[in-house]
Amino acid sequence: MNTFEAVLKKLEQLHFRNMYQNDFFLTWEKSFEELEAVFTVADSLRYLRSQNISTRLFDSGLGISLFRDNSTRTRFSFASACNLLGLEVQDLDEGKSQIAHGETVRETANMISFMADVIGIRDDMYIGKGNAYMHEVADAVEEGFRKGVLEQRPTLVNLQCDIDHPTQAMADMLHIIHEFGGIENLKGKKIAMTWAYSPSYGKPLSVPQGIIGLMTRMGMDVVLAHPEGYEIMSDVEELAKKQAKESGGSFTKTHSMAEAFKDADIVYPKSWAPYQAMEVRTDLYGKGDMEGIYKLEQELLMQNAQHKDWECTEELMATTKNGKALYMHCLPADISGVSCKEGEVAASVFDRYRDELYKEASFKPYIIAAMIFLAKVGDPVAVLRKLEKERKDRLYK
Amino acid sequence: MNTFEAVLKKLEQLHFRNMYQNDFFLTWEKSFEELEAVFTVADSLRYLRSQNISTRLFDSGLGISLFRDNSTRTRFSFASACNLLGLEVQDLDEGKSQIAHGETVRETANMISFMADVIGIRDDMYIGKGNAYMHEVADAVEEGFRKGVLEQRPTLVNLQCDIDHPTQAMADMLHIIHEFGGIENLKGKKIAMTWAYSPSYGKPLSVPQGIIGLMTRMGMDVVLAHPEGYEIMSDVEELAKKQAKESGGSFTKTHSMAEAFKDADIVYPKSWAPYQAMEVRTDLYGKGDMEGIYKLEQELLMQNAQHKDWECTEELMATTKNGKALYMHCLPADISGVSCKEGEVAASVFDRYRDELYKEASFKPYIIAAMIFLAKVGDPVAVLRKLEKERKDRLYK
Amino acid sequence: MNTFEAVLKKLEQLHFRNMYQNDFFLTWEKSFEELEAVFTVADSLRYLRSQNISTRLFDSGLGISLFRDNSTRTRFSFASACNLLGLEVQDLDEGKSQIAHGETVRETANMISFMADVIGIRDDMYIGKGNAYMHEVADAVEEGFRKGVLEQRPTLVNLQCDIDHPTQAMADMLHIIHEFGGIENLKGKKIAMTWAYSPSYGKPLSVPQGIIGLMTRMGMDVVLAHPEGYEIMSDVEELAKKQAKESGGSFTKTHSMAEAFKDADIVYPKSWAPYQAMEVRTDLYGKGDMEGIYKLEQELLMQNAQHKDWECTEELMATTKNGKALYMHCLPADISGVSCKEGEVAASVFDRYRDELYKEASFKPYIIAAMIFLAKVGDPVAVLRKLEKERKDRLYK
Known part of the structure; x- marks a missing residue:
């Protein structure tokens, strides 16, 4: 062999x-x-x-x-x-x-x-x-x-x-390496790690953090996009900046999903909860304040609902590099009209990338x-x- | 070897x-x-x-x-x-x-x-x-x-x-093969798959269906017995008829437990729920109608209770071939006076066949x-x- | 080798x-x-x-x-x-x-x-x-x-x-054998199996019974200590007496923790429930009398609380053989000020013996x-x- x-x-x-x-x-x-x-x-x-x-x-x-x-x-x-x-x-x-x-x-x-x-x-x-x-x-x-x-x-x-979420980020990375024919081909590729709307609450921050914490080491142009108020841990952002510089890539932030998708080679639209809210929740759990947790949950769902336009649609996909960016997700995704009424991704986009998504997970x-x-x-x-x-x-x- | x-x-x-x-x-x-x-x-x-x-x-x-x-x-x-x-x-x-x-x-x-x-x-x-x-x-x-x-x-x-219930029916069949000394000895043997009274509710149909769906291929005389109203899937009955014909055996139905047991080589008395009731229940579960399910359950228990005479007794066993038919059950059985007040089988019958029943399961x-x-x-x-x-x-x- | x-x-x-x-x-x-x-x-x-x-x-x-x-x-x-x-x-x-x-x-x-x-x-x-x-x-x-x-x-x-609790008692014994350099060195060693206060209720008797049932076979001087009312199974005590005699050791009982600790080579302070109470509880469970169980539990907790002085303290440890008896426990222990306010053992004692306790469990x-x-x-x-x-x-x- x-x-x-x-x-x-x-x-x-x-x-x-x-x-x-x-x-x-x-x-x-x-x-x-x-x-x-x-x-x-x-x-x-x-x-x-x-x-x-x-x-x-x-x-x-x-x-x-x-x-x-x-x-x-x-x-x-x-x-x-x-x-x-x-x-x-x-x-x-x-x-x-x-x-x-x-x-x-x-x-x-x-x-x-x-x-x-x-x-x-x-x-x-x-x-x-x-x-x-x-x-x-x-x-x-x-x-x-x-x-x-x-x-x-x-x-x-x-x-x-x-x-x-190192096993997820590493599996995602290995998937990218296979899709792009080698780790040496990733330099200069644009990846959009973007927030997306979900009707559910409190998804962990470890995926976006893991992705920007790993992809910025590959010389890629990493864009983090989310609505205002959905910040992730600032320490990880600082790290991403530093690493991007060292690897010859870049790390930028935007509040526009369209900007992130524009000419992207890879898109990773996925919901998460705001860091500050997760901190508050941790305190509430510490105190056993279940009423406070319930109230926080309701607030966050309302906050989410203001950003239903953060969906990975066919229109957005068309704006990516040659209209053919690699769509990624850690699964399960909130698929509009399938697993929920309105969600992270249009059903036709998800459908087209199903085989790739399963392969991504298989690593x-x-x-x-x-x-x-x-x-x-x-x-x-x-x-x-x-x-x-x-x-x-x-x-x- | x-x-x-x-x-x-x-x-x-x-x-x-x-x-x-x-x-x-x-x-x-x-x-x-x-x-x-x-x-x-x-x-x-x-x-x-x-x-x-x-x-x-x-x-x-x-x-x-x-x-x-x-x-x-x-x-x-x-x-x-x-x-x-x-x-x-x-x-x-x-x-x-x-x-x-x-x-x-x-x-x-x-x-x-x-x-x-x-x-x-x-x-x-x-x-x-x-x-x-x-x-x-x-x-x-x-x-x-x-x-x-x-x-x-x-x-x-x-x-x-x-x-x-193919793994059950196949294990049962292998038990029969061993008890009768070979698959070639089953032609013409009479097996009674009969309903029996149970104080519990909603037992699946897959056992009687599996048994008649398999035994009718062996050239056996398969009798399905149950009180009126305890029909199983008609598709499987049609299949049993067709298979019995092809294999040189027979498939008959009766509403008399005594008729089924008469001269039988094998008896398989076991409770099940009426097919129609299971269909209704499936719909109720689909709608999440828990009240409807509870009502249905009460009705079925009352219906069951009208057929307490469908019990595998010593008297019935005595009417089988030489009084020594092979008694079978998928276990656990409702044993009268042991696991319930009145049930599918008399304690003395169950006791006599315990070793065989455990062997049946062991396949x-x-x-x-x-x-x-x-x-x-x-x-x-x-x-x-x-x-x-x-x-x-x-x-x- | x-x-x-x-x-x-x-x-x-x-x-x-x-x-x-x-x-x-x-x-x-x-x-x-x-x-x-x-x-x-x-x-x-x-x-x-x-x-x-x-x-x-x-x-x-x-x-x-x-x-x-x-x-x-x-x-x-x-x-x-x-x-x-x-x-x-x-x-x-x-x-x-x-x-x-x-x-x-x-x-x-x-x-x-x-x-x-x-x-x-x-x-x-x-x-x-x-x-x-x-x-x-x-x-x-x-x-x-x-x-x-x-x-x-x-x-x-x-x-x-x-x-x-034979796997516990045997693991404990193997730990002792290793600590004392061989089974032949145990003759004449004093081991104190004593009750200790716990804020929780109904701990099983099988540990003290298992310990006196095994250690009395080694020619050791086995002392069982507990407050009045915390008797264990009398059959096991009889057995312990008989075995101690045969092995050239002794089996004695006392209601004083201090007496048990005095010059001991090994101490095993641990809470348990009174045998009589466990018998009553078994009956209550048999009858499904949950109210009775709750009442019994309250009584036992109050009874326990009268014996908070049964704690394995530094003062007591100092009275053991050279102040260095081997402290044992089946884990988890109720550690005063750590896992509970007042418990079976002082935190400093537990701390000092942690490595030995983990090794004891590892057998x-x-x-x-x-x-x-x-x-x-x-x-x-x-x-x-x-x-x-x-x-x-x-x-x-």
């Missing part, structure tokens, strides 16, 4: 030693080459699976999932990644309640990790808390490993926090698996080469 | 190519030889397991279960079948709510299937909907596979729909595994032979 | 044939050498895992867990043990409701066990019922195996009943795995030796 060997040769050149025995919290905490390593390993694992070659790293071992919110898609992506590598998933369901901190987190983290090789956490509801909670868990099991409580060091994978399990792979394997190139050479059947024949 | 080799030789003669990369919806959509292949593979897998020989087809891979109703037995049968072949089960619990159709089904089906080799669905509550829903899911993942979203084609196994995991096996393996005879030759320990010794 | 070989040599000398194809209900139903075998196999499995050597006994197979109560820790310990040996866990959640007996138990036990190699049950809420229920399940699957319903005999592991998955191992493998020494020689990677390298 010449192509596969070529991919391994590329991987050999990259520096990613720091990923070994480490965690994955935010894409911008990783070097460019580390991100490239994730993409390369993800592609390699998918190639091996398509060839019916086993990619089991683990003979036994657990992957622990911890979701603070219902999540069919992320749950199945994580379960798929674990299964691909030979880990059995065990869910720790804690419901939506505010989780305890301190002693309880430290203790629980260790008690569930005796055979855990990876812990995947989704905790995106509370501003200032999700990412912090993940670090608490990771620190606890790192200490547990050092002290001899655990026989292995579980790796933490951020499955969505209040700041970033996520491989991205997660690659993150685990790079944290667990000292010499990924050697192991991938060995897997390909041994050609152990995934499905026995 | 001469016997095992003889079984493989038989399998070699059967035509079942169409099952490869295909789904299992209804038994009557399969040829007689395809059904024989399922029985043969089921027996082979059970033989190998009894010899502590691994039957893992899959090194990794997921089996997705989707139940629209609580289900301990079917859930564990599916999980057992998946485990026997090396697949890890992931449950997608959607509760009893009416499931969305169209876009949502297509999307969800793909999003949960990135590593799915099989999807097992139980959806028997809504007339005209369960089977249709399964086809929607199967079409979606077939398309996902063709479009490159999925790296493998998940096989759909019907774990009970509104029309048929289901192997039937499900055989369905998956035949859908996944291009050359089942070769693979079974290889598994037996390699003799890999299931439990390491 | 000389040490490992030495361990196997020791195991070779022990008599534990009765454990093969058997269950694990109560520690005092096992011979001393059988318990030693469990400790030795547990240490061996942990050693192999620490060396990245696969300990998969099972190529496929299920571990069924059945919890009558929420249980994160025990659930993960059982799942970890199963995973370590290659079994996939399937949970049977029956909620807290009183479980049916007789026919239903027999039937369900078989229906979930077609591929089950082990069934782990936690049922500690109802006095006189939990252990009895486990025996019902074990008898049912034993019969199912004998009758050919099941192709293997599932082993029952008691994950906590109304009488004993449980290995203890459970060892119980399964000894029930499943005819020649454990040979299999352990073979696993070590073959050195199959757990994590592929």
